[in-house]
Amino acid sequence: MEQPPEMPANEIRDPWIGKFLAHLATDRGASVYTQRNYSQALAEFSRWHLDERKSPPVWEKLQRDDFRSFVRFLGRNNLSRAAVQLRFSALRTFYKFLIRHGGATASPIKNLSLPKLEKRLPKFLTREQMEALLVAPMQPLAAPKKKSAGRPVSASICYRDVAVLETIYSCGLRVSELCGLLAGDIDRGEQIVRVRGKGKKERLLPIGEPALRAIENYWGTLKEPPVGQLPVFFAATKKPAPLRPSQLSRRLKKYLAIAGLDPGLTPHKLRHSYATHLLDAGADLRSVQELLGHAHLVTTQVYTHVTTERLKKAYDAAHPRA
Numbered sequence: 253m254e255q256p257p258e259m260p261a262n263e264i265r266d267p268w269i270g271k272f273l274a275h276l277a278t279d280r281g282a283s284v285y286t287q288r289n290y291s292q293a294l295a296e297f298s299r300w301h302l303d304e305r306k307s308p309p310v311w312e313k314l315q316r317d318d319f320r321s322f323v324r325f326l327g328r329n330n331l332s333r334a335a336v337q338l339r340f341s342a343l344r345t346f347y348k349f350l351i352r353h354g355g356a357t358a359s360p361i362k363n364l365s366l367p368k369l370e371k372r373l374p375k376f377l378t379r380e381q382m383e384a385l386l387v388a389p390m391q392p393l394a395a396p397k398k399k400s401a402g403r404p405v406s407a408s409i410c411y412r413d414v415a416v417l418e419t420i421y422s423c424g425l426r427v428s429e430l431c432g433l434l435a436g437d438i439d440r441g442e443q444i445v446r447v448r449g450k451g452k453k454e455r456l457l458p459i460g461e462p463a464l465r466a467i468e469n470y471w472g473t474l475k476e477p478p479v480g481q482l483p484v485f486f487a488a489t490k491k492p493a494p495l496r497p498s499q500l501s502r503r504l505k506k507y508l509a510i511a512g513l514d515p516g517l518t519p520h521k522l523r524h525s526y527a528t529h530l531l532d533a534g535a536d537l538r539s540v541q542e543l544l545g546h547a548h549l550v551t552t553q554v555y556t557h558v559t560t561e562r563l564k565k566a567y568d569a570a571h572p573r574a
Contacts, residue, residue, distance in 0.1 A: 268311060269294050272349045281452035283428045284497075293342035300325055311347070312356040319343070319361050333367040340366055376524040381513055382421060388507035389413035408473035409488055413503055415466035416485055416495070420519065422463035423447070424526035424544055427497045427519045433485065435478040440464060449545040457543060527552070 273291055276282040282290075300322060301309040309318075319340075326336050340361060347359035377385065392405040420430055429447050437446040438459070445459045467484065471477035478484065483494035497519075505515040523544070530540050541552040 266294075266298060266308065268350060268355050269298070269346075271353070272346050275349060281448075281450075283450070285428075286450075289338060290342040290345065293339040294346060296339065297322060297343065311350055314360050316360045316364060319364055323364075323366065327367070336367055340364070375517065375521050376528045377513070377517075377521065379529060381511070382522075382525055382529075384511040385507055385513060386414065386417050386421065388510040389417065389503075391510055406488065408470070411466070411470040411473050412485055412495075413507065415463070415470040416500060416503075417507070417522070418463040418466040419445075419459065419484075420522045421526055422460040423457045424523050424530075425457075426450075426523065426545075427500055429545075431483075431485070431495050431497055431500065433483065434480070435482050435484055436480045438464075438467070438484065447545070453545065455542070455545050 269291075272294070273287060276287050276290060298309055301307070301318070304321065304325075305318075323336065323340075326339065343361055344359065347356060347361065350356040351359065389410045393407060393410050416430065419425065419433075420427075423445060425433075425447060426449065429449055432448055433445070439445070443459055443461070443464065444456050447455050447457055449455060470485075474486075478486075482492070485495040487493045487495050487499055500519055504517075504519050508515045508517055527540055527544060530543070531537070537552055544552060546552045
């Protein structure tokens with residue numbers, strides 16, 4: 253598994269933080285991004301407490317006023333509301349861990365008032381834009397070859413990237429879920445794929461025929477198709493290794509540019525597109541929640557706002573008495 257960037261040694265001297273981060277990595281199976289974000293959030297609070305209170309935090313003795321002061325400190329640094337919420341999500345999870353393991357008896361941040369999140373609709377690609385993106389990885393192979401063009405384009409990488417994009421869009425996967433797919437997770441006959449999501453939770457998802465064909469085409473470019481515990485998608489390295497999220501993000505930027513789309517869009521926007529297109533076609537919200545692996549329906553409901561906004565625009569543009 254890809255390891256998160258290490259924090260400086262003087263940042264994580266608190267034994268409780270060290271135990272908590274180990275718990276995230278092993279027991280909870282948190283992604284490298286969650287591990288990094290929580291590590292940074294706890295280190296930031298510890299630094300703030302040391303600067304303000306002239307001592308490291310003693311977690312069981314902290315009061316609600318300490319965290320109110322921290323909220324004001326974050327506000328003075330012009331952090332977005334989402335950034336503040338992220339830091340307190342880490343602190344809440346940390347306190348749950350402390351209570352379970354005897355490091356604290358209660359959470360001083362329970363029901364603490366925080367700045368409310370701005371309502372932002374998720375960005376997504378239209379069906380036409382998605383179609384353009386899905387064929388973009390093959391365009392370098394079709395382009396005329398130039399003598400001074402440098403290294404030749406790898407057909408295997410192009411076929412792999414088509415399969416990657418088709419699979420994300422077909423199954424609505426998170427990047428970490430896609431990179432963690434194993435050959436044995438795919439049931440070709442049933443058109444089902446087993447996905448390991450957040451917190452090691454597994455779910456079975458339907459996978460479309462175009463995505464399955466794209467995977468088979470990619471595997472056909474390899475010396476041997478992967479089986480069992482081997483990854484579905486390999487990185488372009490000398491030794492066999494699974495594709496990494498950072499590599500996927502870089503490749504996506506290239507294909508977005510080829511398709512004439514915003515190269516700043518992240519792989520997660522493909523997941524947004526999957527959810528939006530399902531709802532547009534009449535899928536019910538509960539089913540989309542299960543497909544996405546959301547623990548709470550409220551997380552999925554943001555996509556209904558997207559489809560509602562589109563309906564409003566269509567109504568305003570077309571209705572004579574809008």
